[in-house]
Amino acid sequence: MAGIQAWLANADLVGLAAATLVAATPLVLAALGGVMSERSGVVNIALEGIMLTSAFAGFAIAFAAHNLALGLLAAILSGMLIAALHAVLSIEFLVDQIVSGTVINILAVGVTGVFYRTLLQQGVQGPGTLPIWQIPVLSSIPIVGRVLFQNALVTYLMLVLVVVVHVVLFNTVWGLRTRACGEHPLAAETAGVNVKVVRYVNVIASGALGGLGGAYFSIQQIGQFLPSMTGGRGFIALAAMIFGKWTPIGALGASLLFACADALGARFQYLGVRVPSQFLSMLPYILTIVVVAGAMGRAVAPAAVGRPYRKS
Amino acid sequence: MTAVVARLRTFVLPLVSVLLGLAAGAVAVLLAGTNPADAYLALFQGSFTNNNAFTETLVATIPYIFLGLSVSVGFRAGLFNIGGAGQLFLGGIFAGFVGYRLTGVPGVLHITLALLAGMLGGFLWGAIPGLLKARFGAHEVITTIMLNYIAALLTDFLVNKGPLSDPHTASPQTPAMLPTARLPIIVPDSRLHFGLLLAILAVPVVWFLLERTTIGFRIRAVGLNAGAARAAGISVGWTMVTVMGISGALAGVAGAVQVLGVSGVLTPSLSSGVAFDAIAVALLGGSNPFGVLPAAFLFGALKSGASFMQLQTQVSADLISIVQAAVIVFVAAPLMVRWLFRLRATPAAPVSITEGGLGQTPPREGVA
Numbered sequence: 085m086a087g088i089q090a091w092l093a094n095a096d097l098v099g100l101a102a103a104t105l106v107a108a109t110p111l112v113l114a115a116l117g118g119v120m121s122e123r124s125g126v127v128n129i130a131l132e133g134i135m136l137t138s139a140f141a142g143f144a145i146a147f148a149a150h151n152l153a154l155g156l157l158a159a160i161l162s163g164m165l166i167a168a169l170h171a172v173l174s175i176e177f178l179v180d181q182i183v184s185g186t187v188i189n190i191l192a193v194g195v196t197g198v199f200y201r202t203l204l205q206q207g208v209q210g211p212g213t214l215p216i217w218q219i220p221v222l223s224s225i226p227i228v229g230r231v232l233f234q235n236a237l238v239t240y241l242m243l244v245l246v247v248v249v250h251v252v253l254f255n256t257v258w259g260l261r262t263r264a265c266g267e268h269p270l271a272a273e274t275a276g277v278n279v280k281v282v283r284y285v286n287v288i289a290s291g292a293l294g295g296l297g298g299a300y301f302s303i304q305q306i307g308q309f310l311p312s313m314t315g316g317r318g319f320i321a322l323a324a325m326i327f328g329k330w331t332p333i334g335a336l337g338a339s340l341l342f343a344c345a346d347a348l349g350a351r352f353q354y355l356g357v358r359v360p361s362q363f364l365s366m367l368p369y370i371l372t373i374v375v376v377a378g379a380m381g382r383a384v385a386p387a388a389v390g391r392p393y394r395k396s
Numbered sequence: 397m398t399a400v401v402a403r404l405r406t407f408v409l410p411l412v413s414v415l416l417g418l419a420a421g422a423v424a425v426l427l428a429g430t431n432p433a434d435a436y437l438a439l440f441q442g443s444f445t446n447n448n449a450f451t452e453t454l455v456a457t458i459p460y461i462f463l464g465l466s467v468s469v470g471f472r473a474g475l476f477n478i479g480g481a482g483q484l485f486l487g488g489i490f491a492g493f494v495g496y497r498l499t500g501v502p503g504v505l506h507i508t509l510a511l512l513a514g515m516l517g518g519f520l521w522g523a524i525p526g527l528l529k530a531r532f533g534a535h536e537v538i539t540t541i542m543l544n545y546i547a548a549l550l551t552d553f554l555v556n557k558g559p560l561s562d563p564h565t566a567s568p569q570t571p572a573m574l575p576t577a578r579l580p581i582i583v584p585d586s587r588l589h590f591g592l593l594l595a596i597l598a599v600p601v602v603w604f605l606l607e608r609t610t611i612g613f614r615i616r617a618v619g620l621n622a623g624a625a626r627a628a629g630i631s632v633g634w635t636m637v638t639v640m641g642i643s644g645a646l647a648g649v650a651g652a653v654q655v656l657g658v659s660g661v662l663t664p665s666l667s668s669g670v671a672f673d674a675i676a677v678a679l680l681g682g683s684n685p686f687g688v689l690p691a692a693f694l695f696g697a698l699k700s701g702a703s704f705m706q707l708q709t710q711v712s713a714d715l716i717s718i719v720q721a722a723v724i725v726f727v728a729a730p731l732m733v734r735w736l737f738r739l740r741a742t743p744a745a746p747v748s749i750t751e752g753g754l755g756q757t758p759p760r761e762g763v764a
Contacts, residue, residue: 173732186675187728194717194720197715323538362549362550363549369545370546373538373542378533385535
């Protein structure tokens with residue numbers, strides 16, 4: 085009994101919850117981007133590349149301008165720019181959406197690598213990181229205050245954006261049009277919706293969300309850019325989107341679950357629990373497969389996602 | 397006449413795409429403030445003219461051939477196998493295990509068994525997404541991406557102080573392959589190994605399989621029109637499982653030859669991005685086995701020359717990713733190439749490899 089108590093004290097569950105929320109930040113943002121894009125009918129596996137590019141652009145501008153806010157803005161804008169490329173390729177030139185996404189992921193590695201090397205030669209110092217803001221009063225609530233109200237800007241924005249995307253998707257005309265374009269674009273067009281415009285806007289919005297997620301890596305977490313620093317988190321976000329059944333709230337829940345599995349893995353190692361951390365890290369991927377196979381509730385994609393739409 | 401034009405287009409479009417890709421890379425190098433001519437000269441030297449450069453290019457070409465074939469086979473059935481990385485790992489694990497554990501078998505037999513084991517590993521790992529798609533309608537793009545990560549973590553678990561790790565070293569790797577399992581070197585004083593001949597041999601074999609066998613006919617029929625194939629009595633579900641298995645087996649061989657021919661041990665860095673590049677190889681090769689061969693050679697040359705270029709000119713080796721990405725864009729977007737050159741747009745069908753949602757699609761024909 086005493087052993088379990090000591091173990092629990094050691095495990096620092098509040099700390100674990102706080103670490104989970106922070107680690108889930110980019111996952112949630114990219115997954116929200118995925119929801120926006122896919123609900124309008126465009127598959128977005130480019131989120132990994134979008135985040136990587138934005139992590140770099142945010143860092144480069146923050147460094148050049150000595151201004152983190154400008155860096156954050158640059159990250160968002162660059163995410164929108166890359167997403168616009170995805171939109172042009174897949175909506176305008178009818179490139180297969182998976183191919184277009186793959187192209188962007190490869191391109192992101194190339195562009196960030198080439199420009200990072202140039203920056204490196206100028207002897208880059210990090211621009212610092214976004215400060216932790218303690219919300220007055222709220223942050224002193226026990227447990228909840230520590231987890232929710234002692235964070236940096238991107239994490240707060242993430243929490244707000246979950247609500248915003250949910251409201252936009254399910255309580256506005258725009259959201260209705262978006263979902264119509266993802267389910268049955270021809271019917272939407274017949275009802276007077278401009279499918280192309282809706283898809284463009286949603287894909288570019290997903291780039292803004294992914295861009296903010298990218299900013300998390302470079303200017304919120306470590307104040308540095310490192311090649312391939314997003315490390316596949318864009319794909320985990322994609323998994324979170326599916327596991328959350330293409331809804332913002334679901335994406336939040338799935339991202340928290342996946343981030344928690346990762347944070348647990350790290351803790352298990354220093355607590356000496358003999359579960360190989362690799363198996364915990366596998367959890368998001370296995371769960372996603374289970375869900376797309378329909379074994380844990382159905383995860384049904386928007387009906388028209390992946391299909392190019394041409395006015396006839 | 398139209399046949400000649402069509403034939404010409406299959407050659408011209410990829411060539412134009414490669415040139416445009418190199419041009420796009422040059423623009424990036426210029427923007428980054430370095431000289432593209434220097435970069436490409438160094439790239440060329442690093443790929444072809446330096447000491448050992450040409451054999452190194454061929455060494456790098458080998459996995460691209462197998463993986464390009466792997467992706468192509470999937471494309472022909474309308475399936476997008478992004479799972480090459482995972483299947484390559486499983487091929488490496490199976491082949492590596494046989495390669496260092498199995499003792500007392502003569503050379504030729506040992507190599508054959510290890511290669512077959514690699515194929516089996518890739519086949520099984522590839523068949524999983526095929527089965528999930530056939531049985532539950534789970535989209536193969538999602539499942540293969542997830543299986544890639546699972547395979548990478550599994551490899552890390554096995555060789556990083558795990559059941560297959562070498563107890564005599566701290567670095568994460570298996571014990572060295574036994575000499576009897578090593579693929580022989582075919583050019584003295586180089587790393588060029590027998591895998592090149594196997595890869596070249598695989599090209600006509602895959603072509604024959606696709607074009608001249610019943611299973612190949614089924615694969616193409618499902619790719620062209622799954623509904624019609626089903627109406628004609630072809631089991632679409634089983635065909636999907638088989639295609640993904642074959643595709644996985646080809647990726648598995650890629651992993652096996654890397655372990656048995658190049659590294660001599662299995663490490664968690666076995667994949668290192670080649671599997672993703674292979675999607676570009678297949679697209680550039682038009683999903684045709686004979687097209688894959690030159691495309692793989694081009695990518696092998698880019699890859700092997702890149703590190704010399706980085707050393708020589710301070711231009712990052714990542715430049716080749718820009719070139720590759722641009723090449724795929726131009727191959728996959730014929731509409732855009734027309735627009736770039738202001739050609740009269742003929743209403744062309746979109747290049748669509750995958751249609752439908754990335755989650756569950758309505759279950760296809762059941763298996764078993």
